[in-house]
Amino acid sequence: MKVDLIHYTPLEIAVEAIRTCHDTLDKSDNLGEKDKELIRKIVSMGHLSTLEHLTYTFRIQGISRVCSHQLVRHRIASYSQQSHRYTSPKDFVIPPKIASRVNVDDYTRENLYHYVWDFYEALIDAGIPREDARYFLPQAVTTSLIMTINARSLRNFFQLRLDKKAQWEIRLLAENMYLKLPLDHRLTVFYDIDLQGE
Numbered sequence: 343m344k345v346d347l348i349h350y351t352p353l354e355i356a357v358e359a360i361r362t363c364h365d366t367l368d369k370s371d372n373l374g375e376k377d378k379e380l381i382r383k384i385v386s387m388g389h390l391s392t393l394e395h396l397t398y399t400f401r402i403q404g405i406s407r408v409c410s411h412q413l414v415r416h417r418i419a420s421y422s423q424q425s426h427r428y429t430s431p432k433d434f435v436i437p438p439k440i441a442s443r444v445n446v447d448d449y450t451r452e453n454l455y456h457y458v459w460d461f462y463e464a465l466i467d468a469g470i471p472r473e474d475a476r477y478f479l480p481q482a483v484t485t486s487l488i489m490t491i492n493a494r495s496l497r498n499f500f501q502l503r504l505d506k507k508a509q510w511e512i513r514l515l516a517e518n519m520y521l522k523l524p525l526d527h528r529l530t531v532f533y534d535i536d537l538q539g540e
């Protein structure tokens with residue numbers, strides 16, 4: 343998978359929101375230690391609506407439809423996903439526990455291509471529209487999407503999907519998204535997020 347953070351709101355906007363509530367705009371130190379500590383304080387207090395002014399836009403490529411289905415269950419976010427009505431997927435995600443079973447040839451990527459891909463292509467060659475041929479694609483096929491999510495919702499996403507109970511692929515996605523965040527955001531808005539999901 344490939345994850346890029348293509349846009350985000352600077353932390354100053356959260357400081358402005360918090361300091362407007364407290365009428366302390368004049369006490370800002372222009373994102374110095376005082377402002378950063380203030381953000382950590384509102385996180386620990388749970389005054390999280392002030393973080394909704396921060397949004398992050400991710401470009402996510404090469405995740406399976408299994409993973410994207412889990413991802414879009416996070417309703418407090420916006421998504422634009424590659425359409426398999428109009429485009430063909432290019433690859434499969436093979437779970438490591440299957441890929442490592444080298445003796446089980448039936449599960450190798452090449453054979454998946456043979457069994458599934460050839461049939462899908464044959465349907466399209468026979469004039470079946472992509473939107474109908476896709477019914478025979480496995481959930482392993484890859485997809486791409488753009489996701490925009492605010493900081494409050496992203497905290498909820500990390501809490502659920504960095505956890506050890508989350509499945510490996512969405513957990514890997516959450517890790518990649520976390521690591522793409524600017525350091526000053528990680529150290530303030532997300533200071534208490536545990537990458538190890540302990």
Ligand SMILES: Cc1cc2nc3c(=O)[nH]c(=O)nc-3n(C[C@H](O)[C@H](O)[C@H](O)COP(=O)(O)OP(=O)(O)OC[C@H]3O[C@@H](n4cnc5c(N)ncnc54)[C@H](O)[C@@H]3O)c2cc1C
Pocket residue numbers: 415416417418419495498502503507508509
């Ligand atoms: C380990 C794990 C296993 C899961 N297994 C299953 C499963 O077997 N079957 C399944 O269907 N799903 C499953 N899910 C998905 C899960 O139920 C959620 O749909 C998903 O994690 C999105 O979380 P969310 O609702 O908190 O996020 P969002 O949809 O982004 O919502 C964010 C927050 O907004 C609030 N909110 C949003 N909508 C409402 C609403 N309608 N009413 C009240 N409050 C709302 C809630 O506080 C919510 O936490 C699983 C998730 C995890 C992490």
